[in-house]
Amino acid sequence: MKKKEIFIVEDDDGIRELIEYLLISQDYKVQTFPNAERFKQTIDSRSPDLILLDVMLPDGNGLEICECLGEKERTHNIPVLLMSAHAQVDTQKTANARDFIAKPFDIEDFLHRIEKHVKDHPAA
Numbered sequence: 001m002k003k004k005e006i007f008i009v010e011d012d013d014g015i016r017e018l019i020e021y022l023l024i025s026q027d028y029k030v031q032t033f034p035n036a037e038r039f040k041q042t043i044d045s046r047s048p049d050l051i052l053l054d055v056m057l058p059d060g061n062g063l064e065i066c067e068c069l070g071e072k073e074r075t076h077n078i079p080v081l082l083m084s085a086h087a088q089v090d091t092q093k094t095a096n097a098r099d100f101i102a103k104p105f106d107i108e109d110f111l112h113r114i115e116k117h118v119k120d121h122p123a124a
Helices: 013-025 036-043 062-071 109-118
Strands: 006-009 029-033 050-054 082-085 099-100
Touching: 006 013, 006 062, 006 109, 013 036, 013 099, 013 109, 029 062, 050 109, 062 082, 082 109, 099 109
Parallel strands: 006 029, 006 050, 050 082, 082 099
Antiparallel strands: none
16 A cells, blocks of 8 residues: 655754654655745645645745645645644635644644544545
8 A cells, every 4th residue: 555645844954854753653655845945846746645834934935835735726635734833824714724733733633633634635
């Protein structure tokens, strides 16, 4: 069975590495991006099973990126979980956002949310 693939878009090296470690330890395939530009270069050619997207990036706005993903035919069904330490996001008003994770987060809750949304996403 194919491993589920998760993209992480997070500019903080420590947080990005921690999330990557947690997800790999749960047997997910992980691709990380330190900024919006590198993510945008890859998302046009790959379709992950889930995207973890920081709201505040040095070169982009996670909310706007999420909206764009929701508008594109190829990416609108990919679950996007927004993350931020600075803002609470109403996922009902943000196109394509399935959930919001406040940082810092509880590891068990974080992994539970990931599992739930990956299970809900049909295999590509």
